[in-house]
Amino acid sequence: MLAKRIIPCMDVTAGRVVKGVSFVELRDAGDPVEIAKRYDEQGADELTFLDITASSDDRSIIFHIIEKVAEQVFIPLTVGGGVREVQDVRNLLNAGADKVSINTSAVVNPQLVADAAGRYGSQCIVVAIDAKQVAPGKWEVFTHGGRKATGLDAVEWAQKMQTLGAGEILLTSMDQDGQKKGFDLALTRAVTDALEIPVIASGGVGNLQHLADGVTLGGADAVLAASIFHFGEYTVQQAKQHMAQQGIEVRL
């Protein structure tokens, strides 16, 4: 049967993988190509790169990184950050990305999701949703790295993205992100139960049990984490073994 996926995520700026809390105090985690190779060797099921470069001048750096990774790593690569038009999707796919993640631009221009999925197929369009809890059992979509409220209900928005052609949803809890206390399981469960397409849980992983909980309690199809892997706390292999011990099907 289908395995639940573990996806290490790399925030990239100025050619380096970084990790910070709330976009301040960025901590250098190393060279993205070397880190990607390491995660591949550890058995990562996919890799996600988020280009957090603020200046558009430096956008070309991510293309060189993806080209280098795609020459050496033969697992699916997702790239997001700053995708504003169909041409951006095309450029990333041409560089070697298998999937492109669209976040703020999907809110600004939902037609972009439909156009990109129509042109390149739903299989390569991931819509990233950043959500914050606003009431019990209710979450709102935020954009611009969690700074801007949209008034959109996260579950309804995810359903709309599925209808427009998204192949997958990358769901991040802004409340949990960086807190290392685990995913927002109620949010994950609410979105995954409302959709037919796969959901990747993100935001808040501090230990291996959090990853397992995302699948067993949250109902996620894949789990994404960054810092627990970057700084050598755990390997992807350890994460998979931990999940397998709890009866979760993984690729070992």
Next chain:
Amino acid sequence: MVDIAIVDYGMGNLRSVYQAVRKVAPSASVQVTDDANVIAAAKRVIFPGQGAMPDCMRELDARGLRQAVLDAAQNKPFLGICIGLQMLFEHSAEGDIPGLGVLQGEVVRFAHELRDAQGNKLKVPHMGWNGVHHADHPLWAGIAQDARFYYVHSYYVQPRDTDIVQGTSDYPQPFVCAVSRGNLFAVQFHPEKSAAAGLKLLENFVNWNPV
């Protein structure tokens, strides 16, 4: 004349396929091409596909590549991947359209509201790594039984002739993920994105000499 032609009909990104083939056959000449003459002259042909099958069929014909693909599927080592497998069949439920008809059978969609044995919802597209139960064929050489390959698809093939089936995966029921006939082999998963197992299958293909 190239050793390996990768058929490019404008649907999706073939760079991954190219990179993976280069990795397993560093001395071979490999070309991503939309030229029917290059396909006709190549020693081996890889026929990938992404996106929706109606778009793939339309673009294949728009580039005048149908006959070159049909010929290659009959007379030289030929590897179909993903939609490149589905297009070989007679008919697809995706868009209710005819395929190339190289192989007899239908392309159908996974049912809505699929559940596993524990009652958990199974998502469509079927996306991720699933184990392959494979038959005995040179392209599976060195690949463990139930090795996992990477999939992303909502439709799968139902061959009329079950003798051509070379592999199945479970979601939750078994579905056909690999077929072969003579010089032709085709798979639903993406060997170019399936790490070591996928590279091994591609290596087996570039070294395959069907009789």
